[in-house]
Amino acid sequence: MKNFLIAITVILLCFGCSSDNVRNRNPNIPNYSFSLTINANLPTYSALKSAMNPIRIPSFGQNPPLIVMKISETEYRAWDANCPDQRPLDCEAMTLNGVTAKCACDDIEYSLFTGVSMDGSGQYTMKPYRIDIMGTDLIRISN
Numbered sequence: 335m336k337n338f339l340i341a342i343t344v345i346l347l348c349f350g351c352s353s354d355n356v357r358n359r360n361p362n363i364p365n366y367s368f369s370l371t372i373n374a375n376l377p378t379y380s381a382l383k384s385a386m387n388p389i390r391i392p393s394f395g396q397n398p399p400l401i402v403m404k405i406s407e408t409e410y411r412a413w414d415a416n417c418p419d420q421r422p423l424d425c426e427a428m429t430l431n432g433v434t435a436k437c438a439c440d441d442i443e444y445s446l447f448t449g450v451s452m453d454g455s456g457q458y459t460m461k462p463y464r465i466d467i468m469g470t471d472l473i474r475i476s477n
Contacts, residue, residue, distance in 0.1 A: 360458040362421050363414055366477055368397040374471035382410075383471065388430050388446055390415055399427040400463070400475060401435055403446045412475045413449055414461035417442075435460070 370391075374382040381387045388403035399415035415427040417437035425439035434452060436443045443452045449460035466474040 360418055360461055362419065363416050363461050366396060366398045369474060369476040370397050371472065371474045372402065386433055388433065390430055401430065401446065402475065408467065410465045410473055411446055412463040412465050413446065414463065418458040418460055419456055
């Protein structure tokens with residue numbers, strides 16, 4: 335009976351892991367260690383006061399180029415702005431087009447809601463970053 339339980343546990347662990355997680359482990363984009371606090375009251379970030387109005391934050395210091403979008407009063411998304419299927423030095427950061435981001439090197443467009451390519455052609459998803467809401471107009475993005 336003990337061997338049967340061990341076998342069932344191993345099988346469940348093997349099949350319980352999603353193969354989609356591999357798409358988030360992107361070898362093209364380095365694992366930056368950073369923490370960036372954004373105040374939406376500042377003119378540079380004021381677009382984040384309204385939902386569905388993404389902004390691109392250029393790379394400076396330790397943070398990568400970022401794309402940040404407010405979804406609702408309690409939900410934001412933050413993504414690495416580097417093209418998921420390209421190394422950062424080989425391609426410039428993605429450009430914003432409404433609620434999508436487009437990579438100039440391969441013309442793949444990604445949803446800012448999910449980070450997945452719109453037509454399913456991207457090998458990797460956009461790299462997500464953690465967001466902590468610290469106040470009404472104050473958020474922290476970190477890895």
